[in-house]
Amino acid sequence: MDTRLEDVWRRESPHVLGALVRRYGHFDACEDAVQEALLSAALHWPREGLPANPRGWLVRAASRRLVDALRSDRARLDRETTANRLAPSEAPATDSDDSLHVLLLCCHPSLTPASQVALTLRAVGGLTTEQIAAAFLVPVATMGQRISRAKARLQAAGARLGDVTRADLPARVESARQVLYLVFNEGYAATGGSDLLDVPLTAEAIRLTRELHRRLPSDTETAGLLALMLLTEARRAARADDRGDLVPLADQDRGRWDRPLIAEGVRLVEAALPAGPVGPFQLQAAIAAVHGEAAAYADTDWPQIAELYRMLDAIAPSRVVTMNRAVAVAMTDGPEAALAMLDPLLREPVRGHRLQAVRAHLLEQAGRATEARAAFREAARLATSTPEQRYLHRKAAALAD
Amino acid sequence: MKYVILIHSNPQPWGHPTGDYIAEHQALPAAQRERLNAEFERLLTEMSANGELVAAEALADPSTATLYRWSGGEPLATDGPYSESKEHLAGFFLIDVSGPERAQEIATAFSGPGETVELRPAMWPGGEEH
Structure with missing residues (x-):
């Protein structure tokens, strides 16, 4: 019963919250009321069985609590101006799907990306503040403050559900995609805290992106994002060894890749690419799909990957894209051609271990062992993730032999 | 009561866990190293x-630090490291424990050959009365 209750709750909570906020406003008070409705459900459902319409049950229970709470606030403050709006006989509709609206509300432009992420996990993902804090490795009190500040800011900005106009929608959906991508990356890159979570952030990001894709099936970038997540998640089991150290793509055991996930990702991106404007998520997904379809690293279709990175560099230029493009060019035109592509980046005053790590691998391929060792050492010096640092030290030490 | 435990260390090359890159630590018998690691x-x-x-955080190489000093009426940024000493701040733990005895017990268990572990009480209202 416990896990079933949990499943129902996680599926229904954004809908219940959305229904209440749409009807009454007061995001903060609605959230409290939804939490209380869950407590009530936890008492009643195990004894009486799951109601036929859990969402309707939760919306009714939460509405009663909310109306009571708002009334007692009003009585205390002696403000009765809108009390007549709160007649409980007019319960909010329970058949509408409001989770998308809640997601778009959480991605309000008045919030910082970190706050958008935290609020999305809380209000749309149904995670507790403790779970979100554990996922981001920050104290619970810090995360609690971040979430309440975000809610206060929404209130101050007068943000309400359903206030997204048709003209705002593309920008809001774009920021929702960025938020979901951040959630996924946080889960994927985290090496420490993720084991402590019963709900991995990557799974949560995929679940919410699936939902967004289901609601906006013709949005090709959302399809691209979902494909990118699935294709990346498919490699999870092969990405770290028993010690938790990083295994690069070239050395991964492809037998441990999740084939059904890869097939689903490939289908999504193949349908999205010809259907609409090509964006960065679709191109990154297409690159991940080419890797996913190669039976071995040596079988990778490098000319296609180099071309996809060229397109990506044209629409969304960045240092990371240039570095990845150089790696693909090394496979088609040799390491010296790739190293030449990196030269302009070396002149920029940006520090970071990644450029040195890519250079080190290319120098190693080119047979320039002494320079490669120095570059691996420099990359290790700049690295801020312990598993990456250990990997780079190992590479430098191996070249010293 | 809150304390910070500061690990002052000089891993060569810089790396974490620091013990893996400290000659004195590597010189210990394998069984003793394993016992210390398991206890930690x-x-x-x-x-x-x-x-x-x-x-708790492990810190990156001290030479990657940026230092901000006030110079000629405005902040001036220079590259690290902060101190010329042999040991550098390599990481820290913020702990909240029942009392000084427990803090000392933890700091003792965190110490290792070739490193200095600093146990430092945090200031708090009324702290001097304890």
């Missing part, structure tokens, strides 16, 4: 579970 892991797990561990 056990204590860290216990402190995470009982809430004594508030925060």
Whole structure:
């Protein structure tokens, strides 16, 4: 019963919250009321069985609590101006799907990306503040403050559900995609805290992106994002060894890749690419799909990957894209051609271990062992993730032999 | 009561866990190294579970630091490291424990050959009365 209750709750909570906020406003008070409705459900459902319409049950229970709470606030403050709006006989509709609206509300432009992420996990993902804090490795009190500040800011900005106009929608959906991508990356890159979570952030990001894709099936970038997540998640089991150290793509055991996930990702991106404007998520997904379809690293279709990175560099230029493009060019035109592509980046005053790590691998391929060792050492010096640092030290030490 | 435990160390090359890159630590017999590591892991797990561990970070190479000093009426940024000494701040733990005895017990277990572990009480209102 416990896990079933949990499943129902996680599926229904954004809908219940959305229904209440749409009807009454007061995001903060609605959230409290939804939490209380869950407590009530936890008492009643195990004894009486799951109601036929859990969402309707939760919306009714939460509405009663909310109306009571708002009334007692009003009585205390002696403000009765809108009390007549709160007649409980007019319960909010329970058949509408409001989770998308809640997601778009959480991605309000008045919030910082970190706050958008935290609020999305809380209000749309149904995670507790403790779970979100554990996922981001920050104290619970810090995360609690971040979430309440975000809610206060929404209130101050007068943000309400359903206030997204048709003209705002593309920008809001774009920021929702960025938020979901951040959630996924946080889960994927985290090496420490993720084991402590019963709900991995990557799974949560995929679940919410699936939902967004289901609601906006013709949005090709959302399809691209979902494909990118699935294709990346498919490699999870092969990405770290028993010690938790990083295994690069070239050395991964492809037998441990999740084939059904890869097939689903490939289908999504193949349908999205010809259907609409090509964006960065679709191109990154297409690159991940080419890797996913190669039976071995040596079988990778490098000319296609180099071309996809060229397109990506044209629409969304960045240092990371240039570095990845150089790696693909090394496979088609040799390491010296790739190293030449990196030269302009070396002149920029940006520090970071990644450029040195890519250079080190290319120098190693080119047979320039002494320079490669120095570059691996420099990359290790700049690295801020312990598993990456250990990997780079190992590479430098191996070249010293 | 809150304390920070500061690890002053000089891993060569810079790396974490620092013990893996410290000659004195590597010179210990393998069995003793394993015992120290296991004890450290056990204590860290216990402190995470009982809430004594508030925060912990391993720090990147001190030469990657940027230092901000006031110069000619405005801040001037230069590259690190902060100190010329042999040992550098390599990481810290913020702990919240029942009293000084427990803090000392933890700091003792965190110490290792070739490193200095600094146990430093945090200031808090009325702290001097304890």
